[in-house]
Amino acid sequence: MLAHSSALETGAAPPATPDEALDPDAMRQPLGDAWYCVGRAEAISGAKLRAVELNGEQIVVGRDPSGALFALRDRCPHRGMALSKGRFDGASLTCPFHGWRFGTDGRCRDVPTLSASDAADFSKIAVQRFPVSESAGFVWLNGHLGRQGADVPAMPELGFTPRGSLVVELVVEASFDLTTLSLVDPGHVAFVHDSWWFRPSKELREKVKTFQPVPHGFVMTSHATTTSSPVYRLLGGVPAVEIEFRLPGVRLERIEAGPKRVANYTFATPLTRNRTMLTNALYWNIPGLNLLKPVARPLMRQFLTQDQQVLQHAQAGLDRKPTMVLFGQGDLPSQWYFRLKREMLQAQGEGRPFRNPLTRQELRWRS
Ligand code: FES
Ligand SMILES: [Fe+2]
Structure with missing residues (x-):
């Protein structure tokens, strides 16, 4: 009953019940590890970037040259600039602030202001990448960081x-x-x-x-x-x-x-x-x-x-x-x-x- x-x-x-050791704060939040709709799939085409918001996170969504979706945190690691405001040539995103360039996998590809004699290594720099997918004509994002659960709806x-x-x-x-x-x-x-x-x-x-x-x-x-x-x-x-x-x-x-x-x-x-x-x-x-x-x-x-x-x-x-x-x-x-x-x-x-x-x-x- x-x-x-x-x-x-x-x-x-x-x-x-007493045996349920669940963080009450987690119950007040939306489920972290889940797919959420962030807009129409057809709105993202060619070299168009789209800034979306999910659970307080700013994310930039686009398509790589093969047409597959990618989703990156919309924040340049250098000084926090929104990458969605920058240039996208279909293969890499260029930050409009100092020109750092990132692949659609989030990895830094170039820091154009570095002198050839500067030993600094930019290959370790990366922007957070999020799982993104397409279904029923919409883009779906999972904003969860860390290990993804196997049993997501x-x-x-x-x-x-x-x-x-x-x-x-x-x-x-x-x-x-x-x-x-x-x-x-x-x-x-x-x-x-x-x-x-x-x-x-x-x-x-x-x-x-x-x-x-x-x-x-x-x-x-x-x-x-x-x-x-x-x-x-x-x-x-x-x-x-x-x-x-x-x-x-x-x-x-x-x-x-x-x-x-x-x-x-x-x-x-x-x-x-x-x-x-x-x-x-x-x-x-x-x-x-x-x-x-x-x-x-x-x-x-x-x-x-x-x-x-x-x-x-x-x-x-x-x-x-x-x-x-x-x-x-x-x-x-x-x-x-x-x-x-x-x-x-x-x-x-x-x-x-x-x-x-x-x-x-x-x-x-x-x-
Ligand atoms: S803030 Fe992006 S390159 Fe400086
Ligand atoms: Fe209603």
């Missing part, structure tokens, strides 16, 4: 070839945990997202949904009914909907109706301790939907802005008193988030595989 209510410190899990993939996509990004002045909770919180939808196009009925209805564990997260499966959102009805028929949450802050909504596929993916990225990026990507394999893009973009932005506004106000309240009361079955997914995060931290700390602590469960709430 799971407890249905508990008081939490912001970003902290339910009270730790997989980056989201798209199970079909998209015929179109729509991406909206929004910065929320709130912590990563608070923002990520909004991805698994069914209770806010009726109050925050009450736009006619998303939720035509104003009445709260009883919901019964089955949740089950998946690697590093949980999934809710259901069949949409004809009373559901017009967005689902656009697809025709009775679409099957599956919503997966996966650590560190990934929500994957997959909608299927016959051969038609729509995916609505949301990613949370910690920029700093109190600023989080929300990225929403909608993909589809139905060519006709491309015509709706000019209408859909402002609606998607409106939807994300609704979350942004309420999260910022809630963060202000949590800044004054950092406790939450997670209450009732509608808040269980929020509790699960903290349990998954805690297990991930423990597994990584002990160097063992992640063991999903969740079990299959039916939840009831009104929304």
Whole structure:
């Protein structure tokens, strides 16, 4: 029997049992060793550099001559200059301050101001390199320094070839945990997202949904009914909907109706301790939907802005008193988030595989 209510410190899990020697500060931070979305892959092409922020770290991302992504700390070791402000010829980055040159592997290749008679050896100088990858049309970064864990949650993939996509990004002045909770919180939808196009009925209805564990997260499966959102009805028929949450802050909504596929993916990225990026990507394999893009973009932005506004106000309240009361079955997914995060931290700390602590469960709430 799971407890249905508990008081939490912001970003902290339910009270730790004595044998859990977990640094409470680690629970308040976003997971260090994990993949985070840092922008669209197509925005980085040719000899373009892109400065991104992840967990308080400034990182410069680009592509080497083979097209492979690289990510380096955006800080010249000489005097701290941002390398993203410098020149990139496709193979090496030149710092704009004194011209030190670095390969895409981070190693210093040249210090042009050195005299030929100077014995100083620049080959030992290097810029920190970060693991970077590409998936579902986005760039994913792992900002963890030191040994990488073997059991890091997989980056989201798209199970079909998209015929179109729509991406909206929004910065929320709130912590990563608070923002990520909004991805698994069914209770806010009726109050925050009450736009006619998303939720035509104003009445709260009883919901019964089955949740089950998946690697590093949980999934809710259901069949949409004809009373559901017009967005689902656009697809025709009775679409099957599956919503997966996966650590560190990934929500994957997959909608299927016959051969038609729509995916609505949301990613949370910690920029700093109190600023989080929300990225929403909608993909589809139905060519006709491309015509709706000019209408859909402002609606998607409106939807994300609704979350942004309420999260910022809630963060202000949590800044004054950092406790939450997670209450009732509608808040269980929020509790699960903290349990998954805690297990991930423990597994990584002990160097063992992640063991999903969740079990299959039916939840009831009104929304
Ligand atoms: S700060 Fe980069 S070369 Fe001096
Ligand atoms: Fe929301």
